[in-house]
Amino acid sequence: MNAPPTTGLLLHLSGPLQSWGERSRFNQRDTATAPTRSGLIGMIAAAFGRRRTEPVTDLRALRFTVRIDRPGTLLRDFHTVGGGMPRDLTVITAEGKRRAADTATVTSDRYYLQDAAFTVAVTADDPALLDRCAQALRAPRWPLYLGRRSCPPNAPLLLTVLRTDPVTALIDLPLARTAPRDRGDVLVEFRSDTPFESRAWPSAPEDEQVYTEAQDEPVSFQPHHRRFQTRPIYRRHLRLPADRCAGLGVKYLSAVIEHLQSEQPSENTPVTP
Amino acid sequence: MTTIPGRFIEAHIIQAIPFANLNRDDTNAVKTVTWGGKERTRVSSQCWKRAMRLYLQTSLGQEAALRTRRLPEYLARHLEEHHGWPADLAERAGRHIVVASSVGGEAPKKKTDGEETGGTGEHWSTAAMVYIPSSAVPELAELAIQYREALENAKEPKDPAKFGRKDSVIPTGKVDEILRRRNGVINLFGRMLAQVDDAEVDGAVQVAHAFTTHATTTEIDYFSAVDDVTDIWGDTTGSAHMGQAEHSAGVLYRYIVLDLNDLHANLGGDLEATRELAAGLLKAALLSLPRAKKNSTAPHTIPHLAHLTVRTDRPVSYAGAFEKPVPADRHGGHSEPSVAALNEYAAAVQKLLGTSGCRYAAHATLSQEKIDALGERVESFDKLIEGALAGALDGREAA
Numbered sequence: 001m002n003a004p005p006t007t008g009l010l011l012h013l014s015g016p017l018q019s020w021g022e023r024s025r026f027n028q029r030d031t032a033t034a035p036t037r038s039g040l041i042g043m044i045a046a047a048f049g050r051r052r053t054e055p056v057t058d059l060r061a062l063r064f065t066v067r068i069d070r071p072g073t074l075l076r077d078f079h080t081v082g083g084g085m086p087r088d089l090t091v092i093t094a095e096g097k098r099r100a101a102d103t104a105t106v107t108s109d110r111y112y113l114q115d116a117a118f119t120v121a122v123t124a125d126d127p128a129l130l131d132r133c134a135q136a137l138r139a140p141r142w143p144l145y146l147g148r149r150s151c152p153p154n155a156p157l158l159l160t161v162l163r164t165d166p167v168t169a170l171i172d173l174p175l176a177r178t179a180p181r182d183r184g185d186v187l188v189e190f191r192s193d194t195p196f197e198s199r200a201w202p203s204a205p206e207d208e209q210v211y212t213e214a215q216d217e218p219v220s221f222q223p224h225h226r227r228f229q230t231r232p233i234y235r236r237h238l239r240l241p242a243d244r245c246a247g248l249g250v251k252y253l254s255a256v257i258e259h260l261q262s263e264q265p266s267e268n269t270p271v272t273p
Numbered sequence: 274m275t276t277i278p279g280r281f282i283e284a285h286i287i288q289a290i291p292f293a294n295l296n297r298d299d300t301n302a303v304k305t306v307t308w309g310g311k312e313r314t315r316v317s318s319q320c321w322k323r324a325m326r327l328y329l330q331t332s333l334g335q336e337a338a339l340r341t342r343r344l345p346e347y348l349a350r351h352l353e354e355h356h357g358w359p360a361d362l363a364e365r366a367g368r369h370i371v372v373a374s375s376v377g378g379e380a381p382k383k384k385t386d387g388e389e390t391g392g393t394g395e396h397w398s399t400a401a402m403v404y405i406p407s408s409a410v411p412e413l414a415e416l417a418i419q420y421r422e423a424l425e426n427a428k429e430p431k432d433p434a435k436f437g438r439k440d441s442v443i444p445t446g447k448v449d450e451i452l453r454r455r456n457g458v459i460n461l462f463g464r465m466l467a468q469v470d471d472a473e474v475d476g477a478v479q480v481a482h483a484f485t486t487h488a489t490t491t492e493i494d495y496f497s498a499v500d501d502v503t504d505i506w507g508d509t510t511g512s513a514h515m516g517q518a519e520h521s522a523g524v525l526y527r528y529i530v531l532d533l534n535d536l537h538a539n540l541g542g543d544l545e546a547t548r549e550l551a552a553g554l555l556k557a558a559l560l561s562l563p564r565a566k567k568n569s570t571a572p573h574t575i576p577h578l579a580h581l582t583v584r585t586d587r588p589v590s591y592a593g594a595f596e597k598p599v600p601a602d603r604h605g606g607h608s609e610p611s612v613a614a615l616n617e618y619a620a621a622v623q624k625l626l627g628t629s630g631c632r633y634a635a636h637a638t639l640s641q642e643k644i645d646a647l648g649e650r651v652e653s654f655d656k657l658i659e660g661a662l663a664g665a666l667d668g669r670e671a672a
Contacts, residue, residue, distance in 0.1 A: 015592055016308040016315075016484050073307060077317065078298040115307045139586040139630070143281065143479045143530045150318035152481050152528065154596075155589040155622045178310075223467070248309045249596040250614075253621045 005127035008166030009134055010159040012256075014117035014176055017075065018146035019110070022216060029110040031074070031147065034066050034191055035118055036216040038228060039147050044133055045221070049141025052221040060217070061129060065121045065167070065192040069176040072116025076109055112151070117176035119159075121166045134161045156253075160260050167200035169263075171238065174246035174255040185239045192234045202238060210235040277533045279583035279632045279665030282551065284558045285591055286527040286576045287611045292492070293572035294520045295563040296320040303491045303521045309596040311488035314521045318480040320563050321527070325480075325554070326458055328561035333553045337407045338458040344405075344413075345371050345378065345397040351414050366417035366424050368397045373441035374448040375469045376401055380433040404464045406456035413451055416443065457550045460539040461531075477535035478554060479588075485523035486595040486611040494518045520570065524577070524607040526595050526615075529558045530588045533665055548662055555581070555658045577608045578638035579654060580615070580647045581661040586630030594618030612640045620646035633664025 019031040020039045041059045050056065124130050137144075137158040145151050162169050170190075180186060190196070212233045219227040246255035296304050296316040306315040329335040341347065345367030352363035371378035377400035417424065423442035430436040438445060453472045455464075463476025500513035531554055537547045559579050562572065582589075594617070599610045623631075623646060634648025637657045644650065651657050 014596075015481075015590065016306050016313075017482055075306060077304070112306075115310065137587075142535070143532055143588045145479070149479055150482055152479060152530070152588065152590040152592075154593040155591065156625055157587075247597070249593050250618050250621050251597070253593065253618070253625065257621070257625050 004163040006130045006134070006161055006163060007127070008121050008123040008162040008169070009130060009137070010162060010166075010169060010173060011120040011122060011137075011157055012117070012154070012159050012176065013120060013146055013157070014069075014154045015146055015151055017112045017114055017148075017151045018072075018116055019112045019148040019151060021147060022214065031111045031113050032214070032216075033071065033113065034068060035064070035120065035147070036214065037064060037193060037231060038216040038218040040064050040120065040122075041218050042221060043144055043146075044136065046142045047133070047136035047140035047144060052223055056218055056221065058129065061124050061126060062133070063123045063192070063194050065123070065170060065190060065194075067119040067121075067170055067173075067175075068189045068191070069117040069119055070115060071189075072113040075112040075114040077112060078109065110148075112148075119170060119173055119176070121162075121170040123166050130161070134158060159256060164263075165198070165200045167198045171200075171240070172244075172259075172263075174252065174259050175240065175244050176248070176252050177245050178247055179242045179245035184242050186242055186245060187237050188240050189235060189237050193231055195234050196236055201236075277537055277547075277666065279585060280532070280534050281584045281588045282531045282533060282555065282661055282665055283582045283584065283588055284527070284529045284555060285580040285582075285615065286529075286559065287486070287524060287578040287608065287615060288527060288576045289524045289574055289608050290314075290522060290572050291570070291574065292520050292522045293570040294518070294566050295572065296565060297519070301519060303519045305489075305491070306482065306484050308484060308592075309598055311598045312490070313485040313487070313598075314489045314491075314523050314525075315485075316483040316525065316563060318482050320565075321483060321561070322462065322478070322480050324561040324563045325478075325557040326462060327564075328557040329458055329461075329553050332560075333556065335457045335550075335553060338404060338456055339407050339410075340402060340404045342379075342398040342402055343396070344399050344403060344410075348410060348413055348417070351410050352417060355411070356414060356418065362421075362424060364397075365427065365429075366420075368436070369420075369424060369427065369441045369443050370413055370417065370448055371397060371399050372436060373438055373443040373445050374399070374452060375445060376403055376452065376466070377438075377468065378436075380436065401468060403452060404459065404466060405452055406454050406459065408456070409451050409454050412454070413448070416447055416451065455539070457546075457553070460536060461550060461554055474539060475535060477532045477539060479530040479532070481528040481590060481592065483525045483527040484592075484595070485521075485607075486526050486599045486614065487523060487601070487607045488598045489521050489523045491519050491521050494520055518566075520566075524599075524611050526592065526611070527558075528590050528592065531555070544666065548666055551665075552658055552662055555661065556654070559654050559658075576654075578612050578615070578636060578640055578647075579657060580619075580634070580636040581657050582631055582648070583633035583661055583664040584630050585632050589622060589626070591615055591618050591622070609640060609642055612638065612642045612644065616642065616644050616646050633661055635660050 013035055020036045022030055022032040041056055044059055045056050144153055146153050213230050214233050215228050215230050217229040217231040219229055246252045294303050298304055304315045305312050330337045349363040349367040352358040352366055353360055379398050379400045381395050420443050427442050449469050452469050459474055461478050464474045466472040495517050497512035497515040503509055540546045559576055594614045599607055599614050601607055602610050635651050635657055636647040637651050637654050
């Protein structure tokens with residue numbers, strides 16, 4: 001019996017810290033409020049063991065829809081480096097002058113998202129590409145991280161491989177957050193690099209889809225020649241039942257395991273040695 | 274090059290830190306992170322990596338690596354002290370060598386040069402930070418000795434600022450070759466040296482920010498300093514100085530991954546060197562401690578629990594075990610409930626991912642808890658490290 005083709009992957013991106021740089025230059029290292037396309041494609045490229053000089057053209061066929069389970073908050077981290085930048089890159093003083101080499105210890109502000117959790121549906125027209133991505137994420141060539149190397153993902157990163165409608169799967173998966181005490185539903189934001197056109201999306205008035213842009217479509221990760229293009233971001237919100245909030249830590253994990261086993265028993269039978 | 278069967282070694286560490294401030298920010302405040310909606314004390318990955326690097330160098334006899342811009346001065350002093358060179362010739366050698374290198378040299382700063390003053394600024398420096406094994410210095414000195422005659426005959430530049438590579442009597446290739454040298458520390462932690470081709474090394478160690486398993490509040494410690502003369506004479510009241518300092522206490526979760534494939538490749542496929550450096554790194558991961566405020570707080574604890582795994586597929590952080598803050602047990606401590614939470618979470622992860630990717634798992638601990646999801650219990654940190662390396666490198670299957 002042939003299994004139906006792969007339609008998508010579900011990823012759980014969470015950890016105490018994540019950082020999805022968008023406009024970082026020198027000593028101001030920013031983060032976007034949700035995973036960027038360049039960050040996600042870079043992470044998958046690292047799973048494949050691609051070096052920064054190798055092309056990522058094929059991975060640009062991947063589409064990402066992000067469900068913001070917990071938006072998190074911004075954290076500023078003060079960081080020092082014991083000098084060592086070429087003089088024309090050191091901090092300019094109030095008088096518009098440069099510091100001497102021996103006082104040029106560089107401090108940087110690194111911004112992180114703390115306490116955020118995202119569920120990401122990875123889709124593509126090519127099931128074989130998705131299968132290769134799933135395999136790479138199960139056994140990545142390099143340890144993966146959420147935007148910055150000091151931010152390892154919380155276990156497990158790859159939740160499941162989908163053979164059903166990815167939009168429904170994304171909406172139905174338990175939320176990595178605690179339920180509100182005072183109401184029966186929660187407002188959850190979704191962001192996508194493609195319009196919410198699938199029939200699986202609950203209908204919503206046209207004006208609920210917000211459209212913005214980001215400069216995070218990776219053309220090349222080559223050091224000194226990194227290039228990005230502009231791409232659209234579509235946003236919309238859905239009200240989801242509060243009982244979909246699975247809680248934190250081991251409670252969330254157990255709820256996800258139970259949910260996935262009831263949905264797709266064949267994919268998630270635990271492997272025992 | 275042989276393939277390493279156990280690709281990743283992970284260390285999961287539960288460690289209590291008493292009233293201390295191991296890592297502070299620009300206002301001397303304790304670093305924090307919110308996780309699961311509650312504020313935790315945090316020690317940044319950079320901070321602990323430096324502690325690990327120093328531990329490797331001092332306690333384990335790994336050759337030191339120098340991270341410096343003062344290479345010309347350092348080299349000149351070496352030539353004077355070890356080879357009896359006159360000071361001005363030694364200084365000239367240092368300058369010719371850095372100017373010849375791809376990193377480039379920077380002339381001493383004139384204080385009128387539209388700059389903030391500060392420091393002496395009397396010496397040449399490298400144009401960017403270099404990161405080299407300390408053995409590179411005697412090697413550069415040998416290079417200077419080979420070119421001593423040319424250095425003695427070299428003309429002094431009219432304008433030091435314009436003294437460039439073409440004016441150096443030493444070939445760029447020979448200097449760069451020495452700057453490309455590596456040592457254990459560089460092979461583990463990596464190096465960015467963009468100016469010299471093929472000198473960059475990707476690090477093999479990934480360190481997560483450490484954070485407390487439970488909610489913490491920062492303590493503001495008010496202090497005053499007594500003036501001893503005032504105290505003896507008793508002629509006036511009050512203290513000579515007062516201030517406040519931030520500290521916090523708590524139980525940390527620390528997570529470190531060593532990519533054995535990368536380390537093995539960085540070492541050119543030398544299996545014995547891989548084993549030795551991996552053992553040193555794991556020991557440093559378990560036993561090193563950042564040094565901030567160490568004299569005023571003496572926070573010299575050891576891990577309450579260290580859990581090592583060897584995985585063939587992917588690393589798995591257990592930070593999620595503490596997403597919901599661990600409550601204190603009925604006696605008030607957080608160490609034992611943290612061990613229980615780690616154990617419970619590891620069991621849930623094994624249920625979801627299966628255990629086929631895990632080749633070795635064991636723990637060493639002071640805990641009295643019943644621990645069944647963290648592999649076998651071994652009696653010492655040394656045995657734990659030995660077992661993990663055997664599991665990773667010797668094809669021995671998990672017990």
